[in-house]
Amino acid sequence: RYPDVTDAINRKMESGVLILSYTGHGGELGWAHERILENHDINSWSNYDNMPLFLTATCEFSRFDDPDRTAAGEFVFLNPAGGAIAMLTTVRLVTSGQNKTLSTNFYKVVFEPINGAMPRLGDICMKTKNLSGNGQNSRKFVLIGNPAQRLAYPKHLIVTDSINHGVVSGLNDTLKALSKVTISGHIERKSGGKFSSFNGTIYPTVYDKASPVATLGNDPESNIKTFMLQKNALFRGKASVINGVFDFTFIVPKDIAYQPGFGRISYYAENGETDANGPYEDFVIGGTSSNIEPDNTGPEVRLFLNDTNFVDGGLTDENPMLLAFIADEHGINTTGNGIGHDIVAILDEESDNPIVLNEEYEADRDSYKSGSLQYPFSNLSEGTHKLSLKVWDVYNNSSQVFTDFIVAKSANLALSHVLNYPNPFTTYTEFWFEHNRPGEYLDVQIQVFTISGRLIKTINTNIITQGFRPNPNQWPSLQWDGKDDFGDKIGRGVYVYHLKVRTPEGEMANKYEKLVILN
Incomplete structure (x- = not known):
């Protein structure tokens, strides 16, 4: 098994690709003898807003005419939360x-x-098959999807005008390690x-030279193949486009491949309309x-889980998001x-x-x-976890940060880090707590009691948070001025408060804590 391959496929599906292409062994249950893609992976995808063409x-990945089985390819297309927008796929042995x-x-025509005009899916299928001959193999490929639909091809072009304020001139433009570059x-x-009326955002990625990559040859019968791939990004950025014009600046990292060779800039820009x-x-x-x-x-x-309200030792569910801000x-x-x-990490x-x-x-x-x-974790075990993150600057100086967090399965409502701040206080305090139900409506009740058990203040509210805190x-x-239910100041001393949180389904969690009032 190769779980890293499965993880890479799942992550690309969630982050978004235009085309996902697979050539190799497979069948109605998934891809490869090593089961790098299975039905439970397909059904877990939730990429509704960025579905690719497959x-x-x-062999027979999408054999739709077997009444006794739903093929893996069918699940890809039928997934209500995502999957593929369309598929050029196989229904028999190939x-x-x-x-x-x-x-x-296919890549000659797509x-x-x-x-x-850019081709429609039906045109892509027709031209691919025509170029591939009239044999039986091509007939076993079918288009599942709308043949009149086009992929999300960008509509306009991006042109590079200058590097370091000089008109681009090919070999005379050299980016050197630790040099400051403006493009x-x-x-x-x-x-x-x-396009002078274009105002939006451009996302440039500057790549180092192509470098050789070798297959792993894990199977004893597999021959190791070497190919060239341009994958090492010197800079990934985001810049403003104003009246159709943009520029961005970065410092070339020390870790380039020093022998001269051609780099590459890949651009994408959008303005909300085109x-x-x-x-x-x-x-x-x-x-x-x-x-x-x-x-x-x-x-x-600065390292967090889920959002910036997170504190070291905080609570999360089993699928937290690593969030880091770096400068x-x-x-x-x-x-x-x-x-x-x-x-x-x-x-x-x-x-x-x-x-x-x-x-x-x-x-x-x-x-x-x-x-x-940001990086999404998934299906973490319940309990305490440790996380570290190490980052290098372009000069190869490093920093490392650490944090702990507690996973509480989202199947059961849980509370942690219940406190009020400041504590002690005179006329103002805030009630803080963590829960494991982000994005859900929660009924919150805070009751304040004297040490003898007399109820003096009740706060009822409804909240919904994207994070856990x-x-x-x-x-x-969740703020309190230290007055009772009648608006009168209460005396100095130690009090007990009871926090209760309830879901719409009636599930409840609660905690008791103490607070001190100084008057």
Whole structure:
């Protein structure tokens, strides 16, 4: 089994891809002898807003005419929470050589316009099959989906105009390690001419040179294959587009591959109504800058679970989101070139299973000095967990932060870290607590008693929070002025309060704590 492969597929489905292509062994129950994709994975997808086109060159993955079984490919298309928008897929046994031919022909046509417009799914299927010949293998591929639909192709173009304020000129444009680089460009209408009314956001990714990658050859009968892949990102950013024009700045990491070679910039831009994309590859990466500012300090890192209300030792459910905010004077290293210089999270001190988060980091809008990353955990065991996060800047200075958290299964309502602050207080305090039901309506009751048990104050409110820790600044009903139910001040002393939280289904959790009033 290869659980890392399954995890990578599931994560890509959730984050969003345009096309998911698989060529290899498979069947009605999933992909590969190692079961890298099975029905329970497919049914767990919740990617309703970013469903891809599937190309599955594998045996009978979508055999829809078997009344005794729903095939895995059918589950992909029928998943009500996501799955695929359409599928070019197989319904019978197919052969590997002809599958390779068909897959190659698919990529020859899927991005080619027809009479000035991007192809519809029916056109893609027809042209792919026509190029692949009239044999039986092609007939076993069917289109499941709307043949009149088009994929979400970007509508307009992105053009690079200058690097370091000089008009782009190919080999004369060289990005060197630890040099400061500014790149500018514009959005161009598909019909031609600058799109001057485009105001929105551009997402540039600057890649180092392509590098060789080898297959693992885990199967004794498998031959190791080496291929070139351009995957090491020097910078992932976000910048403003104003009147069709943009620019962004970053510092090239120390961890580039130093031999000169062509890099690549991949752009995507959107303004809420339309979008654009485009690459730029006519520049060189290599060498070291002759003007390097000193830097011996690692990045500043703030680590949370789910949202910024989280505190060390806080409560969460079994599917928490790692959330980190990172800042550094010269930027963050995400290249993946240097050994040990990745952004890495370690859960429960299992250093043999590092979670590499280079691709999850994104610089803040119009800044290379700060950014954030998110990573979803899933199905964590109940109880206490430890989490560390190590980050490197582009000068290869590192910082590491740690936090603990407690998982309470969401099947049972749970409370933790119940407190009031300030405590002691005179005329103002806030009630804080953590729960494991984010996104649900909760009835909250706080009752304050004297030491002898007399009820003097009751607070009833309803809340719904995206995180696990309601903030009294957002929910003023969790604030108290120290007065009783009749509006009178209560005397100084020690009091007991009872927090009760109830779900709409009637499930309840409660905690008792003490507070002190100073008058």
